[in-house]
Amino acid sequence: MWRRVASLSSFFSSSSSSFLPQTASRLNAWESLTTGIAQQANGVIVPKEKTPFITFVLGGPGSGKGTQCIKIVETFGFTHLSAGDLLRREIASNSADGAMILNTIKEGKIVPSQVTVKLLQKEMESSDSNKFLIDGFPRTEENRVSFERIIGVEPNVVLFFDCPEEEMVKRVLNRNQGRVDDNLETIKTRLKVFEALSLPVINYYSQRGKLYTIKAVGAEDEIFEQVRPIFTAIEQAVA
Numbered sequence: 001m002w003r004r005v006a007s008l009s010s011f012f013s014s015s016s017s018s019f020l021p022q023t024a025s026r027l028n029a030w031e032s033l034t035t036g037i038a039q040q041a042n043g044v045i046v047p048k049e050k051t052p053f054i055t056f057v058l059g060g061p062g063s064g065k066g067t068q069c070i071k072i073v074e075t076f077g078f079t080h081l082s083a084g085d086l087l088r089r090e091i092a093s094n095s096a097d098g099a100m101i102l103n104t105i106k107e108g109k110i111v112p113s114q115v116t117v118k119l120l121q122k123e124m125e126s127s128d129s130n131k132f133l134i135d136g137f138p139r140t141e142e143n144r145v146s147f148e149r150i151i152g153v154e155p156n157v158v159l160f161f162d163c164p165e166e167e168m169v170k171r172v173l174n175r176n177q178g179r180v181d182d183n184l185e186t187i188k189t190r191l192k193v194f195e196a197l198s199l200p201v202i203n204y205y206s207q208r209g210k211l212y213t214i215k216a217v218g219a220e221d222e223i224f225e226q227v228r229p230i231f232t233a234i235e236q237a238v239a
């Protein structure tokens with residue numbers, strides 16, 4: 001049985017993005033908390049015992065998604081699933097899809113949705129956690145639709161780390177983690193892919209009233225101070 005919670009809208013103020021034509025909407029807690037993973041059992045759809053709370057974490061390459069997810073995990077105890085990390089783990093494990101994933105990442109393009117969603121599904125199903133930060137996903141409309149079809153759930157909240165391109169390029173080129181896609185040529189493609197394929201997804205969630213835009217410039221701790229009240233309000237609402 002789903003349960004109703006008080007509206008969270010009073011906790012939030014609208015925020016706008018330099019990328020987005022419209023201002024971000026407020027969290028619709030009622031809608032957010034009444035969506036859930038459904039499992040098929042003997043042909044009958046039954047809700048999973050506990051509905052997970054899902055936050056999608058979006059933003060361009062180098063916008064600071066991973067950095068802020070670490071802080072959210074430390075402060076609010078979410079389980080962090082980075083789609084990029086799961087794909088890199090597939091490459092490292094020499095799986096059947098490894099070579100295809102490596103080539104796609106090197107080119108800065110998007111891995112077929114079914115592959116990425118299956119990796120996310122495996123992690124979510126094997127986790128004891130009930131609250132997930134899904135970082136770097138969905139990158140495309142195809143990603144989004146695939147997640148909804150395979151997992152059977154929509155996100156409760158979507159964060160968008162909005163960062164100017166020149167800052168993202170600077171951060172990625174300074175990252176120094178040996179990533180095959182942290183070079184100028186691949187970054188150019190990743191930025192084009194972000195603008196052409198990911199921004200429409202961000203717009204979609206803005207229209208659905210689920211988007212929170214974070215101005216992702218400045219010190220990491222200052223940026224986290226924009227993130228903190230969102231999760232504080234979520235904690236209060238679901239307590």
Ligand SMILES: Nc1ncnc2c1ncn2[C@@H]1O[C@H](COP(=O)(O)OP(=O)(O)OP(=O)(O)O)[C@@H](O)[C@H]1O
Binds near residue numbers: 061062063068136176
């Ligand atoms: N506010 C910040 N100011 C300066 N540098 C930052 C800031 N936040 C993160 N960084 C640095 O920028 C680089 C990119 O950050 P991070 O890996 O978190 O980005 P990302 O959005 O996860 O990128 P990608 O999509 O490529 O995985 C890292 O080296 C990180 O330490």
Ligand SMILES: Nc1ccn([C@@H]2O[C@H](COP(=O)(O)O)[C@@H](O)[C@H]2O)c(=O)n1
Binds near residue numbers: 061190
């Ligand atoms: N949904 C996704 C997420 C990532 N990729 C590929 O991985 C690369 C690195 O992702 P990061 O989130 O770690 O930046 C990305 O550029 C894509 O090639 C993907 O295909 N689909």
Ligand SMILES: [Mg+2]
Binds near residue numbers: 066082
């Ligand atoms: Mg990252």
